[in-house]
Amino acid sequence: MHVRQNNYALSYTLSGDRVKRKKVFHSIFLIFLSVPVFLCGKAASKGIVAGIRVAGATVIPALFPYFVLSNLFLQSGMNFPKVLRQSFRRLFHTTEAGLSAFVFSLIGGYPLGAKTVSELYSEKKLTAQDAASLLRFCNNTGPAFFLGVAGGKILGSTFAGAALYCIHIASAMLCGILFRPKQARQYSLTRENTMPFSFARAFPQSVLRASTSILNISAFVILFSGYQAAMDSLHFVKQAKIVLSGQLRFPVPVIDAICSGVLEMTSGLVKLKSLTNKSLVFALASFLISWGGMCVHFQTLSQLNGDISTKGYYAAKLFQGVFAFIMALPIGEMMYHHRLQPICLLPLTLIPGMFLFRCFVGNSQAIAGKHIAFHKNIPKNSRKGGRNSEKNLV
Numbered sequence: 001m002h003v004r005q006n007n008y009a010l011s012y013t014l015s016g017d018r019v020k021r022k023k024v025f026h027s028i029f030l031i032f033l034s035v036p037v038f039l040c041g042k043a044a045s046k047g048i049v050a051g052i053r054v055a056g057a058t059v060i061p062a063l064f065p066y067f068v069l070s071n072l073f074l075q076s077g078m079n080f081p082k083v084l085r086q087s088f089r090r091l092f093h094t095t096e097a098g099l100s101a102f103v104f105s106l107i108g109g110y111p112l113g114a115k116t117v118s119e120l121y122s123e124k125k126l127t128a129q130d131a132a133s134l135l136r137f138c139n140n141t142g143p144a145f146f147l148g149v150a151g152g153k154i155l156g157s158t159f160a161g162a163a164l165y166c167i168h169i170a171s172a173m174l175c176g177i178l179f180r181p182k183q184a185r186q187y188s189l190t191r192e193n194t195m196p197f198s199f200a201r202a203f204p205q206s207v208l209r210a211s212t213s214i215l216n217i218s219a220f221v222i223l224f225s226g227y228q229a230a231m232d233s234l235h236f237v238k239q240a241k242i243v244l245s246g247q248l249r250f251p252v253p254v255i256d257a258i259c260s261g262v263l264e265m266t267s268g269l270v271k272l273k274s275l276t277n278k279s280l281v282f283a284l285a286s287f288l289i290s291w292g293g294m295c296v297h298f299q300t301l302s303q304l305n306g307d308i309s310t311k312g313y314y315a316a317k318l319f320q321g322v323f324a325f326i327m328a329l330p331i332g333e334m335m336y337h338h339r340l341q342p343i344c345l346l347p348l349t350l351i352p353g354m355f356l357f358r359c360f361v362g363n364s365q366a367i368a369g370k371h372i373a374f375h376k377n378i379p380k381n382s383r384k385g386g387r388n389s390e391k392n393l394v
Contacts, residue, residue, distance in 0.1 A: 047229025066108030109142030
């Protein structure tokens with residue numbers, strides 16, 4: 001008895017020490033974060049003003065309509081075709097209901113996919129394991145950002161933005177396959193909504209939910225804009241970038257763009273515009289967009305239900321960024337040095353295309369096989385009875 005009590009007391013003391021260490025670490029970390037704001041208040045204020053402009057001119061117009069439409073889509077109970085849902089389940093070993101989150105993430109951009117996952121989980125269409133698995137590859141950037149910002153403003157070519165978008169889709173699919181569950185569980189088809197859909201009731205609710213989400217996202221954009229402006233004005237941060245540039249043998253502007261993009265994606269992309277090596281700009285832009293930045297990740301966390309685990313999410317986004325960077329390097333070389341632009345998209349479309357074709361063919365053969373086996377087991381006399389006799393046999 002005394003030994004057990006001593007063990008309990010020892011474990012309690014160790015857990016108490018760990019809690020105290022965490023509190024001390026968190027306190028030091030918060031003090032470190034607050035130093036740039038206190039030392040560079042003017043720079044932080046200018047950054048906040050710039051963040052308000054970005055939120056009003058870019059974030060709200062780009063995301064708010066998609067947020068409203070996604071809420072309406074989920075409340076209406078609409079479903080994708082059965083073949084698409086089954087292919088999604090076979091490819092990523094998850095439930096068919098997650099297809100809407102993947103599609104919305106590729107149309108509306110960050111963090112619409114995470115918000116859709118949270119909505120599906122709240123409606124009990126996903127389990128906690130399914131939601132955590134979908135979150136790892138269903139949080140992506142939409143075509144408007146690729147064509148308008150990355151392609152039009154940074155790279156000066158909408159074709160380059162389209163190529164980045166194809167790389168982004170391929171890297172998300174590869175990441176979903178890499179981080180999928182080892183074994184595919186058996187899922188039933190998504191049940192349609194039995195409640196009658198009322199547009200008069202669903203539309204105000206969708207606008208209200210979208211407004212709350214867009215305010216949270218805009219707040220993070222403004223906060224990170226001000227904090228990053230304060231960090232960039234500190235002298236020791238500039239010296240640290242110079243030292244890091246010498247260690248890694250990369251130019252200082254490249255290190256500056258990567259550091260900025262890791263925190264906030266758009267500011268890092270803007271700094272890439274000043275680089276002369278366009279193929280490197282293309283590859284780094286692919287990495288930063290697929291990674292998303294800490295600002296996007298905090299936006300994602302603000303949209304999630306508290307029960308959804310983020311275990312593996314950051315590793316998945318990092319791997320997606322690495323996949324996108326590796327695929328973008330040869331594509332950028334072909335685009336900017338060999339000028340083989342029409343050929344560039346072929347390897348990008350073949351990667352997801354082969355997987356989808358394999359799933360479609362497999363599903364079609366399985367469905368056709370079941371249909372043939374079903375009719376072989378039906379007696380000739382019962383076939384004359386039409387559909388009613390077939391239903392009775394089933």
